[in-house]
Amino acid sequence: MVDPTPKPRGRSSAEDDPPDSPSSVGYTTAHTVRLATEANPFPLEIGTRSIGPIDVEYETYGQLSPTRDNVVLVAHALSGDAHVAGWDRNAEATGRAYRTKHPGWWDTVIGPGKAIDTRRYFVVCSNVLGSCYGTTGPSSIDPGTGKPYGLRFPMVTVGDWVRLQARLLDALGIERLHCVVGGSLGGQQALEWALAYPHRVERAIVLAASPRLSAQGLAFNTVGRHAIMNDPLFHGGDYYGRAQPGTGLSVARMMAHITYLSEEAMREKFGRRLRNKERPDFHFGIEYEVESYLSYQGKAFVERFDANSYLYITRAMDYYDAAEQWGGGDLVEACRRIQSRLMVVSFSSDWLYTPEECRAFALAMCRAGKPVTYVNVPSNYGHDAFLVETGPVGHLLRHFLDGDQR
Amino acid sequence: MSHKHADPAALARLLLSHMDGALADLTEAQFAAMIARSTSRAAGGPKPPLRWQDELIEKMVPLRCSVLDLGCGNGELLLRLTECKQVRGQGVELDPGAVFECVARGVPVFQSDLDAGLKGFSDQSFDYVVLEETLQTLHRPVDVLMEMLRVGRRGIVSFPNFAHWQVRFDLAFRGRMPVTPRLPRRWYDTPNIHLLTIQDFLDWSGENHVRIVEGHALADGAVRPLQPGDNLHAEEALLVVERSDRWTQM
16 A cells, blocks of 8 residues: 655656656657647637647657557646656757756656556657747747737637647557546646547546636636736737736736645745745745745746647636536536546545535546546645655555556 | 243243244254354364355356446456456446556456445446445445346345344354454454344345345355245345346346
């Protein structure tokens, strides 16, 4: 049995797996593939629009087996990218110097001997359409105008992302997935995979995600977008070549970070401690530790993310509703489509995708007569727990992936 | 008030008038043998098979049926049924360690508290709902029994029989909470909070439109069909039940 409340993973470099570690995938190189062209564009779910060209940035680790049956597709969350594990060999050259400080966002569970063992599995992760990490998005050049799309970029959906990932797998000659896994918005992609391509998915793992965002979640996304769109530097989304609406984007990020932590986690991590001082200075600069943390998160995000991408991706998150899409509003009906083994994992203090919502989703599977594994991991880390609780999450991933086919 | 010892014959008559039939039917030799075995418990009888219920359940359920196992522990039964009978199995378990073991075995498990009910599970959505050695640990056992018969077409319930003669002996003559091979924990660390006897269960079934379809007993280390007198002789019982009203029968 694994201790359900292991030591939390810090974000310090000391605990990162260095590139020469035997359990690290080492240095990584991203690939880019053109999956749609201007002449042969990619049809989108919303409206009659299609888009081309589309370039997709992706990374792979491990070896594809001769029978191509060992593929694990990882789907990233709102601010994620294709760089899931290891150390980016070209971080400086591609203007992503921040990547030299840390390995990929889920390096704790992906690598030789780790939960998603790259000696056994061929891991694929691609950056979603509309993002800003190498896949076509609002900052890409619109062939119609020769300028960046900005808000002329079409609305994209979780369904579009998954269909584009399927197109990537087609290009790689991969028909079936041993497993698709993701947390948060990535978890919704994993679910969408099981629904849209029931016969291509053997296993799906949905971490800290439910079939749709709650009203509270919609509300937070709304405020984030307001902050960005009301930043004087936003210029209707046409800020490329100028300063980006950094204040708005950092406010959106700061607020999102509040929703990623729980009240207990904030209390434990920061409490009411003052930042490097004995008593307050009575001004509007940084006084408290929690202020310093949020401010840092906001600033760091502006350096690595595009405000328009934030708008598009949060909108995709808002629109996603698996029941509406696949069951005419009835989640049980939608679940009847699923042919894969499904594991849903919630975290006790997550208030963005609550245990109650995740449990209700798992119950819908039961009602649909489908086997399901539902685990509620006790954790104080809120929504972030899916990244932080590497002990129990790693155990669940490893065993669910390796479990016999039945 | 008399200070004389009770007249043994009068006492025997008095006791017999309150005893269940099984006890009254014992011969003197049988009764003596029981007392002898109770007092030299360490000598033990034949070793009762571990998880004897699993073998029975495996024989009982048809191929490719659906089974919901409430309090499925580490998933051993469902694994067995999946392998031997290709059942569509679903476990429900609360203990995090057991849940993790289910995942390791590839057994689908829903982490939930049984006392919170099976709310959300559809009516008659499983062929069998199993409640193995769990009934007596529940806060609201009757609610769970009724729920299992709502969700399943048949229920399979097993529990330790608190009227087994060893239990009676401990309580009646030694004046202590029984500790037997099937009730191995002391009073302070037992998970059992609603102990019951086979007769209690039969009484409850009769009063609640629940029909006993099939019954098995573990007695003297052997598994056999339930028979009269087992309220005294059986250490454990396994009963297959279904509702005799409302729901369509299988």
